[in-house]
Amino acid sequence: MSNLLNSLTTELRRGTLTLAVLSQLRTPQYGYSLVQLLEGSGISIDQSTLYPLLRRLEKQELVSSNWDTSESRPRKYYVLSEYGLEIFLQLKKEWINSSKELYTLLKVEGEEENEFN
Amino acid sequence: MNLIEIYIQEVTRRLPEKNREDIALELQSTIEDMLPDDYREDDVKKVLEKLGSPVILARGYRDRPMYLIGPRYFDVYVTLLKMILPIAAVISLISVIAEYFMDYNGQETVINVALDIMGYGIWQMISVGIQTFFWLTLVFAVIERTDKENDNQPLTASRKKWTPDDLKNIAYIPKKKAISKLEVFGNLMWTAIWATIYFYADHLVGIYRGGGNRFEFISPAVNQEVLLQYWPIVLIVICLEIVLAIYKLIKSQWTRGMAIFNAVFQLISSIVFIEILINPEIITQYFITYMTDLLEITANQLKSWIIGGAIFFFMVSAAFNVMDGFRKSRIR
Numbered sequence: 001m002s003n004l005l006n007s008l009t010t011e012l013r014r015g016t017l018t019l020a021v022l023s024q025l026r027t028p029q030y031g032y033s034l035v036q037l038l039e040g041s042g043i044s045i046d047q048s049t050l051y052p053l054l055r056r057l058e059k060q061e062l063v064s065s066n067w068d069t070s071e072s073r074p075r076k077y078y079v080l081s082e083y084g085l086e087i088f089l090q091l092k093k094e095w096i097n098s099s100k101e102l103y104t105l106l107k108v109e110g111e112e113e114n115e116f117n
Numbered sequence: 118m119n120l121i122e123i124y125i126q127e128v129t130r131r132l133p134e135k136n137r138e139d140i141a142l143e144l145q146s147t148i149e150d151m152l153p154d155d156y157r158e159d160d161v162k163k164v165l166e167k168l169g170s171p172v173i174l175a176r177g178y179r180d181r182p183m184y185l186i187g188p189r190y191f192d193v194y195v196t197l198l199k200m201i202l203p204i205a206a207v208i209s210l211i212s213v214i215a216e217y218f219m220d221y222n223g224q225e226t227v228i229n230v231a232l233d234i235m236g237y238g239i240w241q242m243i244s245v246g247i248q249t250f251f252w253l254t255l256v257f258a259v260i261e262r263t264d265k266e267n268d269n270q271p272l273t274a275s276r277k278k279w280t281p282d283d284l285k286n287i288a289y290i291p292k293k294k295a296i297s298k299l300e301v302f303g304n305l306m307w308t309a310i311w312a313t314i315y316f317y318a319d320h321l322v323g324i325y326r327g328g329g330n331r332f333e334f335i336s337p338a339v340n341q342e343v344l345l346q347y348w349p350i351v352l353i354v355i356c357l358e359i360v361l362a363i364y365k366l367i368k369s370q371w372t373r374g375m376a377i378f379n380a381v382f383q384l385i386s387s388i389v390f391i392e393i394l395i396n397p398e399i400i401t402q403y404f405i406t407y408m409t410d411l412l413e414i415t416a417n418q419l420k421s422w423i424i425g426g427a428i429f430f431f432m433v434s435a436a437f438n439v440m441d442g443f444r445k446s447r448i449r
């Protein structure tokens with residue numbers, strides 16, 4: 001892949017990452033379990049982006065966190081706050097709408113391409 | 118084993134003190150999560166490779182901007198820089214020139230002084246430019262970090278979001294009417310030059326003789342004592358010229374008021390110039406004798422040539438200047 005395509009793809013994905021993370025935090029997750037969940041759904045994620053993102057979401061009060069020290073290894077769990085859930089549902093609606101619009105747009109484009117072939 | 122600790126240290130040392138411990142602990146547990154139960158150094162390396170460069174990871178954790186001046190202030194910053202840098206440069210050059218003439222002892226010839234001033238002046242302009250650049254940038258970097266409402270929208274005069282109404286506050290300047298900053302600085306420079314010549318005429322205007330690699334100043338052409346009798350009125354002319362230049366800088370286009378001001382100024386300066394020139398004692402006797410010998414004409418012829426010529430050129434350029442001002446102010 002060319003450099004330009006690479007950076008455009010990264011840009012395209014960056015906005016969706018927040019949505020993907022929020023969607024998986026309805027139940028408490030710690031950093032690595034979240035990575036596994038996302039990768040299980042086929043979403044590859046840059047880990048150096050994910051951990052800072054979780055902290056930012058916490059600072060924005062979309063998620064809350066607490067340390068679980070009951071197991072052998074202490075883990076920091078993150079979960080959606082009430083406010084976070086509200087924001088997540090709205091963001092989800094936005095995403096579905098805009099992807100529908102974009103799909104329609106791209107479908108028309110696709111048909112034109114087929115005519116040329 | 119050790120690699121993990123070093124990695125965490127490399128990340129946290131780039132972070133603010135208060136977050137370090139928590140992030141270190143979280144990183145530690147995350148890395149251990151990623152490792153198999155019975156791991157070797159190769160496994161550690163693989164995991165750290167996934168996490169990527171500690172610099173990039175630390176950058177993600179920091180919420181301070183990674184730039185000095187962001188989009189909100191950049192435009193204002195560049196505009197101010199463009200405005201202030203030339204002013205600072207010109208002021209520093211003028212002060213260098215002034216300083217030289219304050220200390221002028223009459224021993225050095227003008228050419229040598231001019232070369233000295235050029236060298237020192239350029240050096241001084243560069244250092245003042247660097248100073249100005251540094252302080253302005255510092256001020257903006259501080260504002261960038263202290264502005265709580267920073268939403269990265271460019272700053273407008275009203276400090277609100279841009280609306281088409283903002284355009285009404287901006288004067289539309291047709292190209293033919295515009296006064297460039299260069300022109301204003303040219304005006305100021307000219308003022309500085311002729312004022313210097315006026316006050317130091319006995320060192321500057323006169324007969325030179327080239328000898329070896331130095332120019333030798335033999336005799337002044339004008340009578341400095343007579344010339345300096347006019348200093349209060351000359352000072353007024355200098356002040357008027359500076360006021361006119363600043364007025365031009367602010368308005369940056371010709372207006373009717375400015376054209377009238379310009380006409381009055383040209384009239385006053387012409388009267389003063391002619392008044393000084395027709396003073397019979399203004400030219401030194403030595404100069405007259407020297408020149409009449411050189412050109413083989415009579416003293417009266419020489420006087421009328423010099424004075425008549427100077428007055429003629431001054432009047433023509435003043436008249437042209439006044440007309441040009443009125444013509445430009447009328448352009449719509």
